[in-house]
Amino acid sequence: MTVVLALRCADGLVMASDSQITDPVRAVSYPAQKLHALGKHAAWGGSGSRAVLFDLEQIFVAEADAIVEAPDVGHALQQRVVPVLEQHYSSFIPEVPGGKPGATPATYMLAAGYSDGKPFIVDIDPHGLIGHHEETGFQAVGSGSPMAQQAYALLAHFQMSKRSVDYGVVAALRVLDTLDTSSPSIGGPMDICRMTPDGARHFDEEEVAQVREHVAKWIELEQKAIDELFG
Numbered sequence: 001m002t003v004v005l006a007l008r009c010a011d012g013l014v015m016a017s018d019s020q021i022t023d024p025v026r027a028v029s030y031p032a033q034k035l036h037a038l039g040k041h042a043a044w045g046g047s048g049s050r051a052v053l054f055d056l057e058q059i060f061v062a063e064a065d066a067i068v069e070a071p072d073v074g075h076a077l078q079q080r081v082v083p084v085l086e087q088h089y090s091s092f093i094p095e096v097p098g099g100k101p102g103a104t105p106a107t108y109m110l111a112a113g114y115s116d117g118k119p120f121i122v123d124i125d126p127h128g129l130i131g132h133h134e135e136t137g138f139q140a141v142g143s144g145s146p147m148a149q150q151a152y153a154l155l156a157h158f159q160m161s162k163r164s165v166d167y168g169v170v171a172a173l174r175v176l177d178t179l180d181t182s183s184p185s186i187g188g189p190m191d192i193c194r195m196t197p198d199g200a201r202h203f204d205e206e207e208v209a210q211v212r213e214h215v216a217k218w219i220e221l222e223q224k225a226i227d228e229l230f231g
Contacts, residue, residue, distance in 0.1 A: 002142030003179055003186055004034055004045035006112035006121045007152070007172060008134065012165025012196040013112045013119055015043045016172035018144075018180065020187035021050070035191040039064035041200055042113020043193040047142035048126070052107040055084045073115050074122045074130040081109055082128040108141035117197050137161045144179055144186050151175045169194055169203075170214045177215060 004017040017034040035045045038060055046053045059080050060067065070076035085107060106126040113120060121133040123141055133139040137160070140148035152175055160171050169192060179186045192203040192211065203211070 002034060002047035003140060003144035003148050003176065004047060004110050004142050005140040005145075005148050005152070005172060005175065006110055006133070006138070007160060007168050008112075008119060008121060008137035009160055009165040009168035010162050012168065012194065013114075013121065014165060014168040014172045014195070015045065015110075015112050015193045016169075016176055017045045017142075017191050018176055018186045019189055019191060020185060033191070035193060035202070036060065037064070037193075037200065037202065038111055038113060039068045039200075041115070041195065041197070042068050042111060042120075043195065043200055043202070044109060044111035045141075046107060046109040047145075048107030049088060052084055052088050053109075055088075056081060056109065059084070068113060068115050070115070073111070073120050074124075074132060077109070077111060077122060077124055078128060078130050081124045085126065085128060110139060110141045113195050113200060114197050144183060147179050147183065148175055151178050165194055165196060169211055170218060173208065173211050174215045174218065177212070 002018065002021070004015070006013060006015045015035060019032060019034060021032045035043060036057060038044045044060060046056065063080065067073060067076045067080070108123060108125055110123045112122070119134055121139055123131040123133065123139055125131065131139070138152050155171055155174070158171070160168050172192060173190060176190045180188060189205055190208055192208055194201050194203070
């Protein structure tokens with residue numbers, strides 16, 4: 001199961017993902033990088049076919065600046081993603097004699113960052129359609145995305161879109177850690193990218209651990225508040 005999410009804050013964007021890959025055919029799980037840089041001001045991640053995502057990674061590494069600096073980032077992504085999807089789908093064999101039923105090759109891609117100083121959150125679905133989520137301020141892709149949407153909805157009253165990006169980093173990790181607890185197929189290490197108009201910064205494991213300390217403090221404050229509700 002995969003979860004890649006993006007959220008918008010008052011002064012920045014956050015992308016985050018788990019790193020657990022589940023192979024239903026072989027019944028194995030293993031860690032893999034799902035969140036990648038898209039130039040100096042953006043990041044992207046995806047779910048679905050690892051072969052498709054590998055091909056996209058090669059393209060995005062080579063053409064990151066052209067994508068982010070395009071007049072329409074959504075169209076720039078679509079122009080690169082759709083041919084890769086078509087190539088893989090045209091070669092897909094849906095039924096293999098004697099083989100186990102495999103996972104669908106459907107691939108979703110999510111990107112977020114800054115283009116010409118303006119924030120974007122864009123996804124491309126398996127049909128090649130573009131989704132813009134700058135106004136809603138949140139999007140998630142992957143088989144765990146419905147749970148991520150629900151978890152984020154439960155935090156809606158904290159109004160992350162009106163808070164600084166540092167709050168968004170903590171909220172993103174809290175959502176992922178919650179899914180890690182509730183689903184055995186979502187697991188760490190968790191990846192986080194913090195983005196502002198000045199640039200994108202990918203957190204290392206030590207920085208993620210520091211963010212998790214803020215998550216623990218947040219939960220502690222909530223528990224204290226509810227303890228005093230009828231005090």
